[in-house]
Amino acid sequence: MPYENQHQRPVTLVDGTDPNQSVIGDSSNPIRVDPTGTTVQPVTWGGSVHADSGQVSVGATATLISAANPNRSTICITNMGTTDVYIGFTSGVTTSTGDLLAGTKGAFIAVDTQTDVYAIVATGSQTVSYSETTN
Numbered sequence: 001m002p003y004e005n006q007h008q009r010p011v012t013l014v015d016g017t018d019p020n021q022s023v024i025g026d027s028s029n030p031i032r033v034d035p036t037g038t039t040v041q042p043v044t045w046g047g048s049v050h051a052d053s054g055q056v057s058v059g060a061t062a063t064l065i066s067a068a069n070p071n072r073s074t075i076c077i078t079n080m081g082t083t084d085v086y087i088g089f090t091s092g093v094t095t096s097t098g099d100l101l102a103g104t105k106g107a108f109i110a111v112d113t114q115t116d117v118y119a120i121v122a123t124g125s126q127t128v129s130y131s132e133t134t135n
Contacts, residue, residue: 053131055080058119062091065117065130075117075132077101078108083126089115095122 056065065087066075079085079101086098087109098120101109111117119128 051131051133053129055127055129056119057125057127058085058121059125060121060123062088062093062118062120064091065119065128066132068114068116069132069134070114071134072114073133073135074110074112075130076108076110077117077119078106078129079104080127080129081105083121083124085119085121085126085128087111088118088120089113091116091118093118093120095120101128 052066056063058065065077066072077085077087082103082105084095084103085101086093086095087101088094088098098118099109101107101119103126117130
């Protein structure tokens with residue numbers, strides 16, 4: 001089955017007691033999804049890889065997207081709107097030095113890094129979402 005982007009992949013949810021047993025939500029054990037992006041909830045794939053996600057409003061000064069994490073393998077940042085966002089790995093990132101995340105809703109960049117990840121916009125603000133996987 002083709003997927004529109006890398007965020008649309010099937011996953012198996014497990015409760016941590018038996019990584020071979022899938023969890024299906026019910027009234028006593030609901031599967032919660034936070035559509036606001038304000039709560040970071042870890043998800044487990046096969047018992048060994050965790051993913052954290054959220055949303056951040058990026059302004060005209062360097063904004064921390066995700067702090068350094070020695071266990072992170074990849075972080076994916078998605079532009080939620082139409083303003084160009086520039087990604088960097090220090091608080092000194094600028095619109096001249098950062099990697100461009102185009103101002104196209106749904107545009108994304110995936111980076112294998114364990115360092116701090118910052119973003120900045122030229123003027124105003126732009127919301128980005130992020131998801132990171134850790135081992």
